[in-house]
Each structure stands twice: as C-alpha cells, then as structure tokens.
Amino acid sequence: MLFSINDNFFKKTLLKIVLLTLFFITLNSRCFSQSVTQNYIEEHKDFSVDLMNKYHLPASIILGVAIHESGSGTSKIARYLNNHFGIKGYNNSTQIRSAYKGFEVAEDSYLNFIDILQSRSKFKILFNKYSDYDYRSWAYGIQRGGYAASRTWASQVIAIIKKYKLYELDNRPIDYVEPVEAVKVNIYYKVKPGDTLGKIALKYHTTVKNLMKRNNLKSPILQIGQKLRIK
Structure with missing residues (x-):
C-alpha cells in the first residue's frame, strides 16, 4: 500500500513537471516570436x-x-x-x-x-x-x-x-483617434407560454423567416423554455 501511494505521488509530480515544462516552452516560444517581429519592425x-x-x-x-x-x-x-x-x-x-x-x-x-x-x-x-x-x-x-x-x-x-x-x-491627422471596433453581442429570447414566432418577430422588429434561419428551425412550432437567438 505504501508503494502504491508513493507511486501515485511520483506520477502526479511527474505530470506537474511536464505541464510546467510545456507552459514555459510555450511562453518562451511566444516571447521569441514577438521579439523576432519587433526586430523585423525596427529593421x-x-x-x-x-x-x-x-x-x-x-x-x-x-x-x-x-x-x-x-x-x-x-x-x-x-x-x-x-x-x-x-x-x-x-x-x-x-x-x-x-x-x-x-x-x-x-x-x-x-x-x-x-x-x-x-x-x-x-x-x-x-x-x-x-x-x-x-x-x-x-x-x-x-x-x-x-x-x-x-x-x-x-x-x-x-x-x-x-x-x-x-x-x-502612418501619416494620420493630429486629431485622429483610432476607432474602437464595436463588440458584437448576441441576443437570445426564452420562449414563454403563448409565444409564437410571429409575436417574437414582431417584438424584436424582425421576421419569422429570419428567426427560423438564424436558429436552424425546420418548423415554426416552439417549446416553452426554448432559447431563440434574436441577433
């Protein structure tokens, strides 16, 4: 039993060493890549x-x-x-x-x-x-x-x-501000009792066809609690 415990300890220790080694290899690789690119830019x-x-x-x-x-x-x-x-x-x-x-x-x-x-x-x-x-x-x-x-x-x-x-x-104007790209946010709706695709489409100013296409629906029949992607 003592051998088994030590054996497990050895395996866990070895796994940690391997994971740490892989982490530092990846980190060094990224740093090296960035350093190469920075040198290229300077040149x-x-x-x-x-x-x-x-x-x-x-x-x-x-x-x-x-x-x-x-x-x-x-x-x-x-x-x-x-x-x-x-x-x-x-x-x-x-x-x-x-x-x-x-x-x-x-x-x-x-x-x-x-x-x-x-x-x-x-x-x-x-x-x-x-x-x-x-x-x-x-x-x-x-x-x-x-x-x-x-x-x-x-x-x-x-x-x-x-x-x-x-x-x-670049030759940017003095008052030029680098534009911030808008983050695309998906909107979802949880189907409630009495909901239909027509009602939901009307509420969110879209169409039944768009809702069916966006959600890969083959039938307009909905299930209570079903999540629909609106945008």
Missing part, C-alpha cells in the same frame, strides 16, 4: 515610412503584409529569395526550389509590392480611394483585388497592425 520601418511618403499608402500596410507573408522574415522564401510579400515569379536560387520570385535584397521585394499595387487595375484604384492612414480599407481592398486566396487574409493583416501598433507609423 524595416524606416524604409516602409519612406515608401508611404513617396507612394501614399500606409506604412502599416506595407509592414503588416510583409510580416504576415514572410513570418517576420523567417520564411524560406524570405531567407533564401529575399521575398517578403509572397510574390510568385522567377528565381535562380540553387538553395531552394520555389515558384516564388527572387530578389537581390529585401528592399527590392518591398518595391515590387508597391509596383504590383500601382500597375494592376484592381489595386491601383485604391490609391485614389483611400488615405495613407486608412489601413483597414487598404487591407480589405487588397484582399478584394485578389492578392491572397484566404478570406481571412485582411483580418489577419489588420490584427498584426493592431497588435504591434504599426498604425502609429
């Missing part, structure tokens, strides 16, 4: 600001896209091809086989990114449409233009910009 922010001042698109977009597409300069195409924007094309590298374009230096890939935006009709309209600090509109505009296949590409770039406060590099 490329001045050039990004110069490009913003010359071509009039947000420096935050330039850096945000570069960070996203190159993994803060750690991706293979960034390390071997100096390609920081995921641009496809010819390369003569003997170090990796890749369908991505090769550049002599990283700054050349930054310039090529600007050239793509300026030369393709789906992107060049953005220069007349958006200011050089409206990074949200730029991100969604570039996504709509087909820069990336992912539907979440723009939101991922925006998240990077916000996380590292890259918008502070």
Whole structure:
C-alpha cells in the first residue's frame, strides 16, 4: 500500500513537471516570436515610412503584409529569395526550389509590392480611394483585388497592425483617434407560454423567416423554455 501511494505521488509530480515544462516552452516560444517581429519592425520601418511618403499608402500596410507573408522574415522564401510579400515569379536560387520570385535584397521585394499595387487595375484604384492612414480599407481592398486566396487574409493583416501598433507609423491627422471596433453581442429570447414566432418577430422588429434561419428551425412550432437567438 505504501508503494502504491508513493507511486501515485511520483506520477502526479511527474505530470506537474511536464505541464510546467510545456507552459514555459510555450511562453518562451511566444516571447521569441514577438521579439523576432519587433526586430523585423525596427529593421524595416524606416524604409516602409519612406515608401508611404513617396507612394501614399500606409506604412502599416506595407509592414503588416510583409510580416504576415514572410513570418517576420523567417520564411524560406524570405531567407533564401529575399521575398517578403509572397510574390510568385522567377528565381535562380540553387538553395531552394520555389515558384516564388527572387530578389537581390529585401528592399527590392518591398518595391515590387508597391509596383504590383500601382500597375494592376484592381489595386491601383485604391490609391485614389483611400488615405495613407486608412489601413483597414487598404487591407480589405487588397484582399478584394485578389492578392491572397484566404478570406481571412485582411483580418489577419489588420490584427498584426493592431497588435504591434504599426498604425502609429502612418501619416494620420493630429486629431485622429483610432476607432474602437464595436463588440458584437448576441441576443437570445426564452420562449414563454403563448409565444409564437410571429409575436417574437414582431417584438424584436424582425421576421419569422429570419428567426427560423438564424436558429436552424425546420418548423415554426416552439417549446416553452426554448432559447431563440434574436441577433
């Protein structure tokens, strides 16, 4: 019996050690990732600001896209091809086989990114449409233009910009205030005796069709105590 107790104690202690080790590995990994990104920003922010001042698109977009597409300069195409924007094309590298374009230096890939935006009709309209600090509109505009296949590409770039406060590099008006995005709140209703979908729809200024669709209802028949999502 004494052996069993000690054995259980040993197992619990070992489990705690493993969990603590995993925690610190994860923590160190996150700190390392943030440190790499901060170093990347310091290295490329001045050039990004110069490009913003010359071509009039947000420096935050330039850096945000570069960070996203190159993994803060750690991706293979960034390390071997100096390609920081995921641009496809010819390369003569003997170090990796890749369908991505090769550049002599990283700054050349930054310039090529600007050239793509300026030369393709789906992107060049953005220069007349958006200011050089409206990074949200730029991100969604570039996504709509087909820069990336992912539907979440723009939101991922925006998240990077916000996380590292890259918008502070942009040419924002002195009185400009960074907008606070509204938090979406779902509203639910608990069905009471005598309730019908028609009554509930009328109360919340919606339709029976919308309520059925939002709640995946196949029948308008309700159960007392049933929860309905209104918004």
